[in-house]
Amino acid sequence: MKKREIITGLIILGLLFLAFSCGPDGPVEPSLQDLTYEKLAGDWTLGQFGSIKVDGNNVSANYPGFSLSFAEGTYTTANAGDLFRASGTWQWGDASAHTVVLDDGKQVTIQSLTTTKFVFGFTKATGPTRAGLAGEYIITVEK
Secondary structure: OHHHHHHHHHHHHHHHHHHHHOOOOOOOOOOHHHHHHHHHOEEEEOOOOOEEEEOOEEOHHHOOOOEEEEEOOEEEEEOOOOOOOOEEEEEEOOOOOOEEEEOOOOEEEEEEEOOOEEEEEEEEOOOOOOOOOOEEEEEEEEO
């Protein structure tokens, strides 16, 4: 009878050991996408130091009051002309969080991102329209 109690006790201890050792090894580190999103989320405007440049030429005057906002999986813009839709969805283009892909297929490359300044670029392939030109765009916005 004592042997049975000892064996049962050892089995219970073994199961407890397995249960506690199979848990996570510590806090889960946030991904690059999570860390980048923390900076990206919120409202961005041209502010005092922002600009919209196409092929190096400042065309900010064509977009008075331009703003861009990011939330989890969605974005909105104001006074963006034909550069961006008024609202839509987005997703990460890569695991390193260097590109954002908008629902219209536009790939936005993040060149610099802090909690107060966001510099990004994209290529606009269509010809001149009401407020946009074809070319390489570099947009600098601030919070």
